[in-house]
Amino acid sequence: xxxxxxxxxxxxxxxxxxxxxxxxxxxxxxxxxxxxxxxxxxxxxxxxxxxxxxxxxxxxxxxxxxxxxxxxxxxxxxxxxxxxxxxxxxxxxxxxxxxxxxxxxxxxxxxxxxxxxxxxxxxxxxxxx
Amino acid sequence: xxxxxxxxxxxxxxxxxxxxxxxxxxxxxxxxxxxxxxxxxxxxxxxxxxxxxxxxxxxxxxxxxxxxxxxxxxxxxxxxxxxxxxxxxxxxxxxxxxxxxxxxxxxxxxxxxxxxxxxxxxxxxxxxxxxxxxxxxxxxxxxxxxxxxx
Numbered sequence: 001x002x003x004x005x006x007x008x009x010x011x012x013x014x015x016x017x018x019x020x021x022x023x024x025x026x027x028x029x030x031x032x033x034x035x036x037x038x039x040x041x042x043x044x045x046x047x048x049x050x051x052x053x054x055x056x057x058x059x060x061x062x063x064x065x066x067x068x069x070x071x072x073x074x075x076x077x078x079x080x081x082x083x084x085x086x087x088x089x090x091x092x093x094x095x096x097x098x099x100x101x102x103x104x105x106x107x108x109x110x111x112x113x114x115x116x117x118x119x120x121x122x123x124x125x126x127x128x129x
Numbered sequence: 130x131x132x133x134x135x136x137x138x139x140x141x142x143x144x145x146x147x148x149x150x151x152x153x154x155x156x157x158x159x160x161x162x163x164x165x166x167x168x169x170x171x172x173x174x175x176x177x178x179x180x181x182x183x184x185x186x187x188x189x190x191x192x193x194x195x196x197x198x199x200x201x202x203x204x205x206x207x208x209x210x211x212x213x214x215x216x217x218x219x220x221x222x223x224x225x226x227x228x229x230x231x232x233x234x235x236x237x238x239x240x241x242x243x244x245x246x247x248x249x250x251x252x253x254x255x256x257x258x259x260x261x262x263x264x265x266x267x268x269x270x271x272x273x274x275x276x277x278x279x
Contacts, residue, residue: 027226028224028229030222030226030227031223032221032222032223039229041256043189043190043255043257067254070178071176072178073180074178074179075176078176079176106193106253108191
């Protein structure tokens, strides 16, 4: 895994607003014993255009691409449109959302949520009386 | 083009659709709205613009680095190929959702006229590949002077 660029994670003070029109980013979600990882594709989005929020175990990712103005000239082929990316995930309560890690590189956002310590298997040391 | 369920603003069902998707997510753990469109699926999604002097080719290749991409110009044929890296570890994980595509790809685009392969430039930024292919002199429009017949 190459080093992602860190993004600030915000805690919203106002109610979350869904943008009017948006794309749903393709996302891989997988977990290990230690953490949950989300990988979302948002081509054209830089750290400045990205917002990640968590509230009441709802994770919201919102990316606005920058520097993607329509090029000059006649259009010959159009297979993608440019727009915002938005997606909300309902998380189970197993994760320590205070310790979320977020980074974006080449338009791919990677989020890591460590599992709450109380839920990790904990080895109890057996002492001899 | 990896999943795009485009949610337009003025659509009356958009809000209902979103709520339905959330219910599906919770119950089935799979977001139908965000599935890949298999039927007309070409990778990478590409836009092409043409000016008098140049073809501008843009491709969405999120997650790719320069080493993952090969761009060739042969005659008037532009070829893009490469490999999308595996992102989900193969063992030791529980997979909840896999929507991103992986694997090799190759795409060839025939441009409409002669171009200058050795003056072609390709740049990669934020998962967008931009290829500028200059037209050969003979492909550029030439204004013909209309003279009055005597």
